[in-house]
Amino acid sequence: MRSMYQAKRVDLFTICNYTFLTLFCLLTVYPLFFVLIGSLNDGNDYMRGGVYFFPRDFSLANYNVVLQDERLYTGFKVSIGRTVLGTLTSVFFTAMVSYAMSRNNLIGRTPYYWVHLFTLFFGGGLIPYFLVLKSLALINTFWVYIIPGLFSVFNMIILNAFFREIPEEIHESATVDGAGEFRIFLLLFIPLSAPVLATVALWNAVHHWNSFFDAMIFTTKPHLMPLQLFLMKMIREADVISNSQFVPPQVQRQISVQTIRMAAIVVSTVPILLVYPFLQRFFVTGFMVGSLKG
Template identity: 40%
Template sequence: MVLVFLITFYPFFYLLVVSFNKGMDTALGGVYFWPRAFTLENYSTFLNDPDWIKAFFVSAARTVVGAALGLFVTSLVAYGLSARQLLFKKFYYMLFIVGMYVSGGLIPYYVVLRQLHLLNTFYVFVIPTMLNIFFLIIAVSFFRDLPPEMEESAKIDGASEWTIFNRIILPVSKPLLATMALFLGVSQWNSWLDSAYFVSSDNLRTLTFRMIEIINKGNIPLDSRSAEYASQVAQVTPFSLQVTAMVIAVAPIICVYPFLQKYFVKGTTIGAVKG
């Protein structure tokens, strides 16, 4: 287990070390466990580049909005499908299952987004992902296992369906909601294909797209400003800038996970086969 931990942990630790080391010094090799020439210039270059900062806020906004909408819509639809008296329940299930396993392809999907006027807008990041069918099926199973007496007693007291869902169902579903929020948030944060295919404005480029862009360019700087700055200070290199962007991209997920860990452990067992 120690060996597995070291193998999986060291690459992330190495990225952190390199991000705090001078880029030109890193290029000489020999930096493994701690910064040999400590510097903050890599982070200074990143934070002083408006394109990176703009991409960071776009990624943060789509993560918060996308995860919130996905969590709300998916849980709301799942609650409706979990109703025991729902008519045509099997038909609805068939539609969702077919939609999960069968895709129309990238071109029809692009045409649909264009007809909905979502291309080159922020909404293309959050609206198509509002309903996650995988978590929909899990949530339906979770809601069905809740004691029906809770809903019945609330209805006797005159509560509406929305009140039951908002005041009773959601508070007792924290493990499920935390797990869904974590996965949906990570998916939104790491997504870059929609930024590459469905967005042409530089103001809507995400952080992961910028990272992929600079990695694909290899040793070519992201733009002329970064190249000029690197030549002046002789400390920042394209590789050190790449590593810094990776560290900044991973940091929010690492910071959020400990707060959701206790719910995440419970939520991963939802839908398991019961003996």
């Protein structure tokens, strides 16, 4: 009798749990779906309201306006380049520092750690940062996206915690076989750390893909404008674009400021959504494993 009561309680809890999670998932996904159907609706028709579950008057005019701007493709090239190169270099450099910080025989390891930790909470401000980048001749160059982001203290703490969990016997046996520290790092620690490295890579990739503030402050050349900065300008200039003389009259009748903005949001969101599922399986595993030990 007691086991039947417990089974009913478990079933009730399961039902409530799945119901809550389903509602939470719908609340999370619906805003994205709302933007998508709005971008696929005729702009003038959308202004009437009532577009909640499917496009009432299907139209691709909003995407035609967004995709015909040549700055979009320049932004895609810059964003893809900085995301790929920035992620690879940042993960590799941060992993090297994390490996060194995980070694107990590193001279000055504790002072290094506290210096890194200090920079996590305190910074010099935007103007001194700008002056440093200017003195390094990074302003108005593609490398202003890459070099300042080579090292992340937060990611170093996560990777350092993971490296310290790897049995010391692995390092000792490799040392006995004559392997140096760099070879041990590349051939042993990197392959063993694939989940947490994928997690850090995902964080870096999302940061680079969504970043626009550094481009807005540190660059003025159009060919260095990433996708997010272009889309931000397009969203701000949507009212001008919708009435532009370069947009054919028949297209102007099918677009609005709001639907152009929605189309721009979809264009910027879809690429990272396509990449995320391939790394999602590493996300929770790498973060949890890397946070077990300090």
